[in-house]
Amino acid sequence: MSVFMDLNVNYTADKSRLQSLIETAAHLGFSTVAINYVFEPTAKKKQEIPSPTPISELMDSLPVVQGRSRPIRVLNRLTIVMSDASHFRPTAVEYRRYDLLAVQPTTEKLFHAACMIYDVDIICISVTEKLPFFFKRAPVNGAIERGLVFEVSYSAAIRDSTMRRYTIANAVCLMETCKGKSVILSSAAEKPLELRGPYDITNLGLLFGLSEGEAKEAVSSTCRSVVLHAETRKTASGIVHTVKSCSQSAPADCEAPPAKRARSQLTE
């Protein structure tokens, strides 16, 4: 089983609050979190894409993940809220400073383009308003095939009961189209008390129409595949991980009792 990740923790300029967010996430058992910078371009003037604060400047030492005795991994992520096709600039150098790239399309046309063309990792589903368009099977399947994932964030559902209604409705609508595949559940938390533990989120996934297995994948292995997808996007080809295996061939001496020895030795 792969580890738990929360790929959306909202960036705040308040450093101590961000630190306590990351500490809470580590305490709850998340092995990886991504700090989310939201960029919302307006049509009028050109705006600067925010540059991420290096992790080393945010925290001196990263907190240890509960139950894993290793420090938490922190990534940077950029979310572009798109209302026009010109808002996403595929060649922008600024994007390269982020580990993960997400878009939140607001129209059906942009959603289609994001699913089929744009070189991004995550497509955010709006949870604070009624769904502005209907999810069609074709772009969703295209996105799944390209390795993109859809993100549903749950902290709005904790804040307000109207948002909760929209979150559940939009999530169920998405799950019907994508059949529970390639979905991640993340927090989008601004305060530590808006974070929930990984098993709580798994249980919440059942409410959104996921099965138990899919819900658990939505906080673990799907997240891992997004992070790997983001790495391949940077290199334009692919990545290979090698692990040095320490297992030597089982010592063939006679210390082990005959019953535990390999079968071939016994039949010699």
Next chain:
Amino acid sequence: MRRADKKDEPAVYQRVVLKNASPYHYLKVCLVVEDDSTRLSAVELKQFIITGLNSLYGEVGAALTFDLLKYDEDTLTALLRVYSRGLVKLWSSLTLLGSYQNQACAFRVLQVSPYLLALTGNSRELQLD
């Protein structure tokens, strides 16, 4: 579970096998409130949880029976018992509870098990060395 019938017999090892899924699930939860000095009585806590069930599932959901078996007012830690059928409902309403009397709050579900005995210890808090 059966109790030992005769007193003069020495206690024997007894194995209990549940053929079907266990009827209850037990949750150990801890309430974290923004203001540390907030204290709730057991009645208030149960009422608060019922409010959460009501807001997420309506009157039918609020009719879900669950019991507050044990409650520690100092640490705000409670042991809940619920029919296995209602576990998902109760748990999700705990997850989505976000404010208590206009303060931010969160339920941290520490342990969930179909066996009460399993909640006596927490393997995640073991110090292995």
